[in-house]
Amino acid sequence: MNTELAQKTAKTYSTDSAFEASLKYFKNDELAARVWLNKYALKDSEGNIYELTPNDMHTRIAKEIARVEKKYANPMSEKEIFDLIKDFKYIVPQGSPMAGIGNPYQIGSLSNCFVIGNDGNSDSYGGIMKIDQEQVQLMKRRGGVGHDLSHIRPKGSAVKNSALTSTGIVPFMERYSNSTREVAQDGRRGALMLSVSINHPDSEDFINAKLEQGKVTGANVSVRIDDEFMKAVKNDSDYIQKYPVFSENPKVSKTIKANALWKKIVHNAWKSAEPGILFWDTIINESVPDCYADLGYKTVSTNPCGEIPLCPYDSCRLLAINLFSYVENPFTDKAAFNFDLFKKHVAAAQRIMDDIIDLELEKIDNIIKKIDQDPELDEVKATERNLWLNIQRKAEEGRRTGVGITAEGDMLAALGIQYGSKAGNAFSLEVHKTIAIEAYRASVHLAKDRGAFSIFDVEREKNNPFINRLKEADSQLYYEMLEYGRRNIALLTIAPTGTTSLMTQTTSGIEPVFMPVYKRRRKVNPNDNDARVDFVDEVGDSWEEYVVFHHRFKQWMEVKGIDTTKNFSQTEIDKLIKKSPYYKATSNDVDWLSKVSMQGAIQKWVDHSISVTINLPNDVSEDLVGELYLKAWEVGCKGVTVYRDGSRSGVLISNEDNKEEKADTTLTAFPIKRPQVLEADVVRFQNSKEKWIAFIGLIDEKPYEVFTGLADDEDGILIPRWVNKGVIIKNKDEDGSTRYDFQYKNTRGYKTTIEGLSHKFNPEFWNYAKLISSTLRHGMPIDKIVDLINSLQLDSESINTWKNGVVRALKRYVADGTKAKGQACDNCKSENLIYQEGCLTCKDCGSSKCG
Incomplete structure (x- = not known):
């Protein structure tokens, strides 16, 4: 049966029946059932559901992996694979692999993580725009993306165009952030990591960018910090920033007090949980792929959560091993960790990961085929096509994998060991050392059967600290690697496993409960x-x-x-x-310095990196944050993020600061008389499968007025998809009546005007829009306006659709961290909801709802 016919004849299920069946599967865990159904159950673009429970999903995945296995010697059977992945008990392909393997309804990638970038120090507008386009193309295929901005020349530098001087890094941070916010991924926004070297003269501007409300809300930001800077911090000495960074003949150099900039980083992290820190010399020195830097594997940035440092155009797929399932007789005096079974399954996990690379290469072939068949001109498609060809080459050549874990906290509790204690840290270290040795052993054995990754060179790797650690721990493994090579350039990571842990019903990643x-x-x-x-x-x-x-x-x-x-x-x-064994072992209980030390020790056995957050109570000092960062560098962490309870990016929420912010938001700063010309955002969205568009007039980047309606009906607004900015001009018609025109620049820089926004949409929409615009102009806080619109009791279905659209358009302007009143989480029914990047996010269960 061909694929098209199989799709037409496949059985479908209603949402209610699938939810009821999956709820039974998860033993009445509504949150797990909703997460699986919404994110991972097989469905098409029309919403038809083809899987009733995760058993169906695991059968789908097992069939595809078994199909790949048949290409190689001693293949695993479908049943063997199914038994490893069923019930989320042992091996759990994460995110994109879970949703995408064997999915005929979506032309997407199986990769969770990508990094892109320009070669060398190119910072031309063409290069910068290319990265923007590549970022969007990857996000539409479900990938999280990272890229570094250290190649962009600093603010005030000479440029050979009409501007004469460079605008610096921050405007491009906003561009990339806005692009992220505009890309939908099955109900989610894309995920982006932006990084910059501390050696860059604009690094302080980069560090401060997210503190301003409404700025760079679509990206995580991290600073690449080198050892020389950290030594300057410890010694309270000067540090020289350069452009190009670390250049022996810089075009720009700037001497700063290292401690002053360090205190700024610490303060911002204490205040808003960003920037994260990447200890770049540790990352590069420990990186096995960087042994091949001259062949295109020079690490430049990380994925959005920081656990996978990557070179440009490389990607990685993730898989988690459920550590709790290897504890026999959990929570009893006879509890023990089954290391024999664990070693066997680590090898199987590495093998499955290698199979998934083959499946990814098939997916990339389909993406390229889809691009070739698209009706656009070749010059329009060129960037996207070249992007996927580059990714295909890296995946095929390096065969990078991301084997990780989840349930570390539950594993320790089940063994009766306190998380964060000396005994807990020692046991965790033994577990992760075992993973490293057995995964690398499996990769060597795969190389024997399937061939090594194509550029493997033992001479290049002989001085790598990670490889030498393996050699010291298991000499037989090392000498087998000398003989057969290795199948994969790098193998290991520890990711956050947020939704994965909801389905394994365990603690997430390396974190405590x-x-x-x-x-x-x-x-x-x-x-x-x-x-x-x-x-x-x-x-x-x-x-x-x-x-x-x-x-x-x-x-x-x-x-x-x-x-x-x-x-x-x-x-x-x-x-x-x-x-219980969870006493004094929650995320707010554990000794923070002990947790940092644990991360540093485990990092020695993880060739990529570890996504971990140090959770701190609200009343900790900035000095403690600085102490934790310094300790993390000293013990060998590759990166670290702190989260002080109650901190949110760009929002002050202590009792004292709340008073200040309340006073600021309840008093209008808008002029009484409307300026003739307003900057404007264009927001597109879908309601009930209809395409809608909103024009938001802005003053000081705050909403001042709104026009919205259908985008593609006979009387609607039609403007190119790439237009997201413009101006709204207040004019008068010949009869003296007021009209509002929208104007934007076309691709040649010429101005195009659409006359009469107020007349283009349904008059009923316009009347309500005037009401909403009036509340905006008088300074009513956006979240209160959203509540007001939601409370409108309207009889007309079209007006209710309009109402939903206005809410969706305005939510993006609600400051991150604002608490939502009178609403409950769909998943856990908690009322502890906040706005985050325009979406309602539950602080209790982590689920997010946009629109």
Whole structure:
């Protein structure tokens, strides 16, 4: 049966039936069921669902991997593969591989991570625009992207064009950030990492860019810090910044006080959780792929979460091993870690990862074929096509993999070992050392059967610290590698595993448990005789409070014979936690310096990097953040991020600062009289499969007025897809009535005007738009306007659609970190929701809803 016919005859399921079946599969865990159904169940662009439970997904994945296995010697069977991945118990392909393997309905990549970049120090507009286009092309295929800005000349530098001097890095940060925000990925925005070297003269501007509200909201930012800078910080000495960075003959040089810039980094991280830090000399010196730097494998940046440093146009696919599943007799005196089974499965995981590279190469072939078949001119398609050819070459040549773990916190608890203790750190180190040795052994054995990656050269790697660590730990492995080579250029990582851990029902990645027990609320009908009302909110709605246990904490309770159905008081909950192996082992309990030391020790056995966050309470000092960063460098971490409870990018939320911000947002700073010309954003979105467009007039980058309606009907607005900026001009018609025109520059720089925005859309839309614009002009906070629009009771279906569109358009201007009032999370029903990049994000379960 051909693929097209198979698609037409495939059985489909309703959302309700699939949710009901997956809810049963996950033992009534609504959050896990929703995450799987929304993100990973096989579906087409029309919303038809083709998988009922994760068993169907695991069958799909196993079939495809088994098909690849048949190409090689001693293939694993479909059943062997299925038994490894079923129930998320042992091996879990993450994200893109889970959604994309065997998916005939989506032309996408299986890679989770990409890095792009220009060769050398090219900072021409052409090069900068090429990166922008490549970034967008990758994001539309579901990938997270990173790139470095150190090649862009600093602000004020001479340029040979009409500008005469360079604008510096920050405007391009905003460009790349805005591009990220505009790309949809199955209901999500793209993910972007921007980095810059501390040696760059604009690095301080880069560090400060995200502190301004509304700036660079579509990217994570990290600073590449070299050892020389860190030594200057310790010695309180000067440091010389250069452009080109680290050049022996720089065009620009600038002497700074290292400690002054360091304190700025620390302050910003304390205040807003960014920038992250990349200890660049450690990354490069430890990197195995950088042994091949002259062959195109020079590491330049990382993926958005920082766990995969990459060279330009390389990519990586991720897989997690569920550590909890190797603990026999968990939470008992007989608990033990099955290292024999674990070693066997690490080898299988590496083999499966290598198979997934073959599947990725097939996906890339399909992407290139799709590009070739598209009707655009070849010159339009050239950048996208060359991008995928470059990615194809790197994937085929280096065969990079990303084997990682999840459930570290639950593994230790199940063994009765406290996370963050000396015993805990020592055991974790042993586990990760085992992964490194067995994964590399598997890659060597794969090279024997399948051939080494094409540029493998033992001489190049002989002085690499990571390779020499393997040699010292297992000489037999090293000498086998000398004989057969290695199948993969680099193998290991530790990613955050956010949604993966929801489906494994464990702690995520290398992190401890966030909270072992917490309370949630569900709305109830107070007139129901069986209802229990624990809380009545300010609008009179009644709620029942109920206790939610972390899955493995509940398992501990069951092992200990504790009734998990009882409605516990807070005092009883506190006593339970104190008795459990999770006591003093939550993300806010662990000793922070100990966690940094643990990361540094484990990093010695991870050839890529580790995504880890040091969670700190709100009242910690900036000095402690600086101490943690310094410690991380000293113990050999490749990167580190701190998150102080309550900090949000660009938003001050301490009690004192709230008063200041409230005063600022309740007083209008807008002029009473509308200026004739306003800067404007163009926002496109879909409602009920209809294409809509909004024009947002801005003053000081804050919304001042809004026009919106259908984008593609007979009376609608039609402008090119690439137009996202322009101006709105207030003019008068011949009869003296006011009209609002939108004007933008076309590709040749000529101005194109669309007359009469107020007349282009349905008059009913316009009347409501005037109401909304009036509230904007009088300085009402955006989140309050969003609440106001949501509360409108409108009879017309088209007006309700318009209402949803206005809300979606305005949400992007709500400051990150703003708390949403009167709304509950669809997944966990928590009311602890904040706005983040225009999406409502639940602080309790992490789920995000846009639109």
